[in-house]
Amino acid sequence: MAPQVDSEQWAKPRVLISGAGIGGLTLALILEQAGYEYEVFERASKIKPLGAAMSFSHNVAPAMIQLGIYDEFLQISKTMESLDLFQERSQGATMQDISDDSQPQPTQGDAASGVVPLTTVHFAQMTAMTGYPIRIFPRPKFFDLLLSRLPAHKIHLGKKIVDVTQDSREDGVDGVTIHCADETTYSGDILVGADGAYSAVRRSIYKQAATDEKLPAQDLENLNLGYVTMVGTTDPLDQELFPEVKENACLHFRTVGENKPHTWSTFTVPDNRIAWSINAQVDSSQDPTVLRTKEWGDDSTDVMIEGVRTFPIPAGREGLGGKKTMGDLIDKTPRDNISKVFLEEKLFETWSYGRVVLVGDACHKLLPALGQGAVNAFEDAVILANCIYDLRSTSRTDVQAAFQEYRDQRYPHAKFQYQSSKSVAKVIQGQTWFESLWRKFTLTFFPKRFEREQNSRGLDYMPQVAFLPQVPARGTVPLLPQVPSKRFLHTQATNK
Template identity: 45%
Template sequence: MSDTSPPVLAGVAAESTKPYVLIVGAGLGGLMMGILLERAGIPYDIFERAAKVKPLGALMSISENILPAFEQLGLLEAIEKIALPLKLFSVYKESMEHLGDYYSGRKAKTGYDSLLFPRPKLYELMLKQIPAERLHFSKKVLSTEQKPEGVLIRCADNTTYRGDILVGADGAYSGVRQSLYKQLSAEGKLPVEDGKDLEMGYVCMVGTTDPQDPEKYPMFKDDHTKIMQVAGENSPYTWTTICVAENRICWSVVSQLPSVRAAQDERFRNSEWGPETNEAMIKEIYNFPTVMGGKLGDLIDATPRDLISKVFLEEKMFQTWYHGRAALLGDAVHKMLPTAGQGAVNAMQDAVVLTNCIYHMPSVTPDNITAAFKAYQEHRYPHAKMQFDISRANGKIMSGQTWSERLIRAIVLNYIPQRVLDRSIKGANYRPQISFLPEAKMRGIVPVLPQMTFPTRTENITTSTAVAV
């Protein structure tokens, strides 16, 4: 689609036809939604504000919570090729004194390894599943409008698009959510908590190196990987290094902010971070020692500067996930700390469940859309809330630098038996699958929760098209 001559797009569908879905945001959640709609034969388009994909990000981990869905899509083997299984999580003091280990025993329990890889690798794999004509860049959505006959989005390039359903997958500061909440607030229907800012407690810098010499870093010769974390002793920092496929090293540095006021000041000073703010932090962390030898600066120098990103680690669990013809997913409704590796996983789980609910609508009517969205939130909210709480707790244990948080970290790593930690793998029994594809077989010994059930679709469904407004 060109900005000057938009093509014919699916438009408002009549009763008993497939809905046309507008997806705002081409992150992992938005891409997963697109892949699923593509497989379901439901028309859609994805609108991304960026001009092109920039492969930012460092480590990502996925396991049994979402791998069955990738297995259904025929992508599990491709993911395994870009990943290494996690075997060990080791924590050290800045002096390189060993604090303790946690051994990953997930495969014996769940049937799946925790697979670690650079986040851009998964993004590239998923992006290839989306037909080029369905993904539209430089489409910054300025406003949304709901009407009885459909939903509209208006973009900064003066284009307007109309559909039956709008999905906001556009991140923690979702424009779709802001537009939705503005309407609800004007009607007096927005919960007070949903109107408050995200909470911020950490600042994080991440990157992934270019390929490194296995002779310098012998850990590359293993068929698995481990997470090596260092807790600063006289600073608010913790930093982590992980060897991943293709002889690359993912690294991250987390700084805990000391107070709410400090978080507010940091947000104000860095509302639009640029390269100069990165350089200031790089200078501060450059000489930090790493478990694999050398200093953090060695890895920073081996990482393209334009692929180093600095972000706030914020969190918030929103109460309102949908209204009318619009629904939200991922960070737009549950921004989690990355310490449990569940942010992107939950966004993709949202996409699976939301697509299932849309697919099984008997017809495209406002009442059916509302019922589908209601089922989506009721199913997903308790699971997302549990992972939100786990991520918050893990953040305190692994990245917290207060006296009490250091004490808790030492207790968890040194005094709680491994068998107890293994039993504490929460959420391993929740594995939402794609309802319209053959189920992946259940693996492991952890009992799996039942899948959502839907009435059998018997009607002959067709697709309508219309021109962009």
């Protein structure tokens, strides 16, 4: 495919996007508004975003405003003002409330309900400093919002990529081609692998990079398996039995299990629903390969459901059956809305090869303790789009330089959130003896410090789309300067 430039000597490449997740669809929306040629290829025959609640913080709010989706996003989400952390307590056991007496305590939960409060983390400081609250939303609703802004004919379903080939010739006529299981092929100037933690695109380019002896050894290692997780979202609930769903704000309760490897969470979301998740920490001595085989499929999900039914939750009104448990929420969740996944982590070093680049979980898989997975995928899409926007030509050299600029801008922030997510996970859901001890030490002696840390992570980073009107800062924190767009600076100089 010959290099192309427009009348202003700026390229408009044809972009192939593998994966219709948050990163892929966000990039598609930006390219749509930029007038670029693109197509999205999703291996599933139907886009069915499984999962519980997701969260977006201040980091992506300005870009959402730029893209014209923030107001609708507010309609499908709730503000999360605090996180209430609880400890399961067996009937008749004694356990001192380890929270600082000077700290506001969770209003739900007591010994009779099987849980006792540990601490409450408030996010008012973060909201004041950034100008944006944390918003919790059901995953399917946000996908519906993104899909509503994209032409249906540009999204191809049932396209499982089995191979990726790249051509390179001295005359610059080259490109990248995807080969699908249905024997169809598609070619373009750029391929974006937004196809998740088990990315077929990443696997293909890593194979080629390894053959060329250009792949770091750590990129060949498996993802680190931390938790087996089951998630779901209920149908609308009876407000009399679950009065917390009436609250305008999201009530987020997280419970740490007693003498078990589990933690479980609930989030109130719009339409009188509760999104929930249950994490089972994996024993580090277990073989991840064997575990992945054993813990997959509908039967294993049913087994996990039966094993967690009696877990107490600090939600709902007692009576008409007694104390509320996870089983009450599971029974009100359609079976098709329950999914079981592995929570793994890995920060890859190689983010691109030739004309292929990775975004989201394909290049950095984060634990969800801070809710940063979707945020980072969104940020990847914004920065990658900016780098594509600055392309002078679609030559391999220029494309590779754009990909390197994208990684240079994004890698430090992704690494910071990767490390932060791992650290916070140890406190709020870790179940090894050391993690349990560290949680008790942290929340007993330094609860305010822990809260301050949660209110101060990455406050100054809010990347915006280069070619759209910039959104001014709303909070009190000075924003991290964004790398200026070469094309934007050129246009300004030309218009003077």
